[in-house]
Amino acid sequence: MTTAKLMLDGREYELPVVVGSEGEVAVDIRRLRAETHAVTLDSGFANSGSCTSAITFIDGEKGILRYRGYPIEEIATEASFTEVAYLLIYGERPSAEQLDEFNRKLTYHSLIHEDMKNFFSGFPATAHPMAILSAMVASLSSYYPRSAIDNVELNIIRLLSKARTIAAFSYKKSMGQPFMYPQNDLTYTENFLHMMFAVPAENYHISPVMERALNLLLILHADHEQNCSTSTVRMVGSSEANLFASISAGINALWGPLHGGANQKVIEMLTRIRDDGGDYDKYVEKAKDKDDEFRLMGFGHRVYKNFDPRAKILKAAADEVLAEMGKNDPLLDIAKNLERIALEDEYFVERRLYPNVDFYSGILYRAMGIPTNMFTVMFALGRLPGWIAHWREMRNDPKGRIYRPRQIYTGSTLRHW
Numbered sequence: 001m002t003t004a005k006l007m008l009d010g011r012e013y014e015l016p017v018v019v020g021s022e023g024e025v026a027v028d029i030r031r032l033r034a035e036t037h038a039v040t041l042d043s044g045f046a047n048s049g050s051c052t053s054a055i056t057f058i059d060g061e062k063g064i065l066r067y068r069g070y071p072i073e074e075i076a077t078e079a080s081f082t083e084v085a086y087l088l089i090y091g092e093r094p095s096a097e098q099l100d101e102f103n104r105k106l107t108y109h110s111l112i113h114e115d116m117k118n119f120f121s122g123f124p125a126t127a128h129p130m131a132i133l134s135a136m137v138a139s140l141s142s143y144y145p146r147s148a149i150d151n152v153e154l155n156i157i158r159l160l161s162k163a164r165t166i167a168a169f170s171y172k173k174s175m176g177q178p179f180m181y182p183q184n185d186l187t188y189t190e191n192f193l194h195m196m197f198a199v200p201a202e203n204y205h206i207s208p209v210m211e212r213a214l215n216l217l218l219i220l221h222a223d224h225e226q227n228c229s230t231s232t233v234r235m236v237g238s239s240e241a242n243l244f245a246s247i248s249a250g251i252n253a254l255w256g257p258l259h260g261g262a263n264q265k266v267i268e269m270l271t272r273i274r275d276d277g278g279d280y281d282k283y284v285e286k287a288k289d290k291d292d293e294f295r296l297m298g299f300g301h302r303v304y305k306n307f308d309p310r311a312k313i314l315k316a317a318a319d320e321v322l323a324e325m326g327k328n329d330p331l332l333d334i335a336k337n338l339e340r341i342a343l344e345d346e347y348f349v350e351r352r353l354y355p356n357v358d359f360y361s362g363i364l365y366r367a368m369g370i371p372t373n374m375f376t377v378m379f380a381l382g383r384l385p386g387w388i389a390h391w392r393e394m395r396n397d398p399k400g401r402i403y404r405p406r407q408i409y410t411g412s413t414l415r416h417w
């Protein structure tokens, strides 16, 4: 299949067809307007490819997710988060030496400039950690001279390492506790737990169960091709804005409750159902009612029309981690019952609405003692390597152009003032 034919206004046009390495087919419309004076219209971009990419492959019909060709199911149990970050950003698994060097650099660059601590005293105690994270990430560019801003490879290390420190410091600020500085003898994930939960008065024991759960959560969120926040990072980066500014834009796009903000909304929804006597049927009916703004948060997906493979992994992990930690969370039982009832209901079945990555992730964050308003920050920390990989792929594209979609104007025609 090499071309597609289009009949428009009595004329026939032939358009080239692009076929990807997994057999996906696209009609290449880069010459469409020049040849036909027509553009396409696709609100929400549900049918439009913005780019070609070699980073992540998703088959929504089959529930397949692969990072650089490796199935998420294998990576989730075999890899470390920094190994996955390296794979996504540079395209291949690191050798032992490359991974050691990558981890050493991340450790070396984990501190933020002491002056950045002043930002925290400016935020009210009620500031949402996503507001703090996006503001601080954008401000990182102020701490490096112009020449350093263009040192992309070093800024990738700085961003991956310092975003983790900023997130932990924002939690300490909300708790009114002193900041805990990163320790050079800890791994990437151990250091985050240390900065979050250690206190000066006593030695903090890093639970291997929590470290493994955090590693899994970060890996499962690491990339997801052209989702809303990643497309935002590519859009902003296409104007040649620096890496920090582009990632800050992605953080803000992720914050929305329809995207990364859903994990916080899921726990709030499960809590509301618990407090309302656990009446699942009532809430399933509310989710189906077009006149009711209530949605089953953590359900549905633009691409997955089958189970989100990440949700499957997280559902199993929630049972294991709670058992290993000797914890029991009534919200997990409510989530499972809600899932069971929804997946037997015609409304969800015919719309092919399944649990997505956000449906079970909050149960694990809660078990780890992470507050609900930090859940989307945790999503952002996981998604950082994906955002960075796509920004770098877009900027390294010799044929790359600034993103500038067209529109169809439907407003007033010419009139005089």
Ligand code: SDX
Binding pocket: 044, 223, 224, 226, 227, 228, 257, 258, 259, 260, 262, 287, 288, 294, 295, 296, 297, 298, 299, 300, 301, 302, 303, 351, 353, 356, 357, 358
């Ligand atoms: C993420 O894109 C990514 O890859 C994102 C992500 C990533 O890793 O980056 O996977 C992470 O953002 C996961 C999604 C988290 N969001 C939520 O869980 C919020 C709840 N879900 C929905 O709002 C919705 O399903 C979306 C936003 C996820 C997808 O929206 P779409 O593709 O625009 O689908 P839609 O809103 O057009 O829904 C189609 C139909 C509609 O009914 P009809 O108009 O056909 O009658 O399904 C209904 C919707 O009303 N529907 C829901 C529903 N989700 C869709 N009805 C009730 N509850 C829901 N959750």
